[in-house]
Amino acid sequence: MxxxxxxxxxxxxxxxxxxxxxxxxxxxxxxxxxxxxxxxxxxxxxxxxxxxxxxxxxxxxxxxxxxxxxxxxxxxxxxxxxxxxxxxxxxxxxxxxxxxxxxxxxxxxxxxxxxxxxxxxxxxxxxxxxxxxxxxxxxxxxxxxxxxxxxxxxxxxxxxLTTSGNAIDSGFNKAVYARMFLATMKPRALQKLKQFPGLFDPMELMAANTLYAFDDVFTAPLHGFRGTDDYWDRAxxxxxxxxxxxxxxxxxxxxxxxxxxxxxxxxxxxxxxxxxxxxxxxxxxxxxxxxxxxxxxxxxxxxxxxxxxxx
The missing domain is CATH 3.40.50.1820 (Alpha/Beta hydrolase fold, catalytic domain)
Structure with missing residues (x-):
């Protein structure tokens, strides 16, 4: 509240x-x-x-x-x-x-x-x-x-980041906050894909319903991390x-x-x-x-x- x-x-x-x-x-x-x-x-x-x-x-x-x-x-x-x-x-x-x-x-x-x-x-x-x-x-x-x-x-x-990421992706937080963030992050990522075709798999991106899944498809590989776990740990x-x-x-x-x-x-x-x-x-x-x-x-x-x- x-x-x-x-x-x-x-x-x-x-x-x-x-x-x-x-x-x-x-x-x-x-x-x-x-x-x-x-x-x-x-x-x-x-x-x-x-x-x-x-x-x-x-x-x-x-x-x-x-x-x-x-x-x-x-x-x-x-x-x-x-x-x-x-x-x-x-x-x-x-x-x-x-x-x-x-x-x-x-x-x-x-x-x-x-x-x-x-x-x-x-x-x-x-x-x-x-x-x-x-x-x-x-x-x-x-x-x-x-x-x-x-x-x-x-x-x-x-x-x-690991503990916080898991918290955002759970229960009420997932239903409200994760969905709110993804509502703007996904369209922006798809715009990026139009600039640079082949940058990531659009079907995997659209299927992502958690920040973990989004970071695994987009944020982590785009910035040199092996995946979400590696990104959240090192960042x-x-x-x-x-x-x-x-x-x-x-x-x-x-x-x-x-x-x-x-x-x-x-x-x-x-x-x-x-x-x-x-x-x-x-x-x-x-x-x-x-x-x-x-x-x-x-x-x-x-x-x-x-x-x-x-x-």
């Missing part, structure tokens, strides 16, 4: 809708990524911090959490940017690759690009899938991450949390329907630079506060407050 309520009913911001300016970045493989910059009275110059927000599965700058963070950065006078994973900005990308939960190479390229053009304080937040990829990057980079960012945070991220951020050297916040509600509490990292599994926040409630990015219909400002405020104090 918290998950659905936050996404569908709670207030995302107070005042006017956030305004975005889009910038297209060319990639080294002849493709592109679209970056949306929040223009809601953002300060000029580099004295203010920059927040880079990586969206979740099938997300964008229009997602409820992105709009809530935009409102909070506006209130603080921060800059904010939302880089879209390939295919998520409303236009099909040009290359065969798409995006996946452990895409830390793409995260690294994006962050390096931001750092090359912005020299003030810089933080990154990843939501769900984006948070797993971001923490995967932080674990891979180790101390070098501190040369790029002042702090990172993941929000409701499935850092153990999970949890094993690398002990190597994180940049200030990091890992926030997960213990009643998240996608992420069983038993799979959440414990203090002995992370480095001294990682702070674990595991409130009992909040669902999947479902943190709301205030009287009906409630609003989403509490979580972005808390995350940015943590970054201000620890970055």
């Amino acid at each position: 918290q998950t659905i309520y936050a996404a569908k009913f709670a207030r995302r911001y107070v005042g006017p809708t956030s305004q975005w300016t889009r910038e297209r970045w060319a990639t080294s493989d002849g493709d592109f990524v679209d970056v949306d910059w929040c223009q809601d009275g953002a300060p000029q110059g580099e004295e203010a911090p920059l927040l880079v927000l990586f969206h979740g599965l099938e997300g964008s700058s229009n997602s409820h959490y992105a709009q809530a963070f935009a409102a909070e950065t506006r209130a603080r006078g921060w800059h904010m940017a939302v880089p879209h994973f390939r295919g998520c900005s409303g236009e099909l990308n040009w290359a065969p690759r798409a995006y996946h939960s452990g895409d830390f190479e793409e995260i690294g390229w994006m962050l390096s690009r931001f750092r090359s053009q912005y020299h003030g304080p810089m933080f990154a937040v990843g939501i769900s899938l984006g948070g797993n990829a971001l923490m995967r990057w932080a674990g891979e980079m180790g101390r070098a991450a501190t040369q790029v960012l002042d702090g990172v945070a993941s929000v409701c991220s499935p850092v153990d 999970s951020a949890k094993p690398g949390l002990s190597r994180v050297q940049v200030p990091a916040l890992v926030l997960n509600a213990r009643n998240d329907p996608f992420i069983p509490a038993s799979s959440l990292p414990t203090k002995d599994q992370v480095s001294e630079h990682v702070t674990l926040w595991q409130p009992e409630t909040g669902g999947h990015v479902g943190f709301t506060a205030g009287r009906f219909p409630g609003d989403l400002k509490e979580m972005p405020w808390a995350v940015l407050e943590w970054m201000t104090q620890h970055g």
Whole structure:
């Protein structure tokens, strides 16, 4: 209920809708990524911090959490940017690759690009899938991450992809959430097949009724994994949390329907630079506060407050 309520009913911001300016970045493989910059009275110059927000599965700058963070950065006078994973900005990308939960190479390229053009304080937040990829990057980079960012945070991220994937593919989650994700992922994959005939078997794709089956046909082989099991195992951020050297916040509600509490990292599994926040409630990015219909400002405020104090 918290998950659905936050996404569908709670207030995302107070005042006017956030305004975005889009910038297209060319990639080294002849493709592109679209970056949306929040223009809601953002300060000029580099004295203010920059927040880079990586969206979740099938997300964008229009997602409820992105709009809530935009409102909070506006209130603080921060800059904010939302880089879209390939295919998520409303236009099909040009290359065969798409995006996946452990895409830390793409995260690294994006962050390096931001750092090359912005020299003030810089933080990154990843939501769900984006948070797993971001923490995967932080674990891979180790101390070098501190040369790029002042702090990172993941929000409701499935850092153990196998456990979370199995949870989404079961019971109520399969009937509601898996079906919702597949409703947009399958058509996009078929568009990709038109670009690159023979990329995968369309009959197997259409028969997939779980994220596991979809990843086995499309995501895993397209990105160099042997199958879903190999993908979920190698792409999970949890094993690398002990190597994180940049200030990091890992926030997960213990009643998240996608992420069983038993799979959440414990203090002995992370480095001294990682702070674990595991409130009992909040669902999947479902943190709301205030009287009906409630609003989403509490979580972005808390995350940015943590970054201000620890970055």
